[in-house]
């Protein structure tokens with residue numbers, strides 16, 4: 001976010017650039033995993049308004065998944081521990097205060113996005129842990145996260161589709 005300049009942004013609705021300005025800031029709750037336990041944090045989100053078309057859009061940091069109350073690192077951490085088989089699934093879910101169903105949804109989403117990103121051939125050769133390690137070792141996660149959005153039109157590990165742009 002350090003190099004972020006609203007006036008250089010391209011509007012995702014009308015595609016014009018140079019028309020975005022700060023509109024408002026709002027608080028959002030996000031569940032993170034800190035010092036071994038789930039913690040709900042309040043973070044500030046910036047909302048921009050485009051003077052070209054009048055639409056507003058939120059600028060989400062990479063660790064935020066749209067429509068998810070859980071942070072990206074929380075989910076990746078749950079998956080990493082599951083892939084490493086360090087404990088039973090029951091105790092894993094208990095430690096992270098999530099249901100088994102939630103875990104299965106995340107694991108399924110992760111596999112689907114992994115395949116969309118790698119393609120079927122490469123996907124069959126990389127395990128979930130392999131892919132997770134690749135992501136974790138990226139020097140700049142934001143490059144991956146932006147490329148993922150431009151390839152699929154949604155964020156990595158986003159489970160709900162974006163609403164269609166209003167006309």
Ligand SMILES: [Zn+2]
Nearest residue numbers: 011014050053
């Ligand atoms: Zn616009």
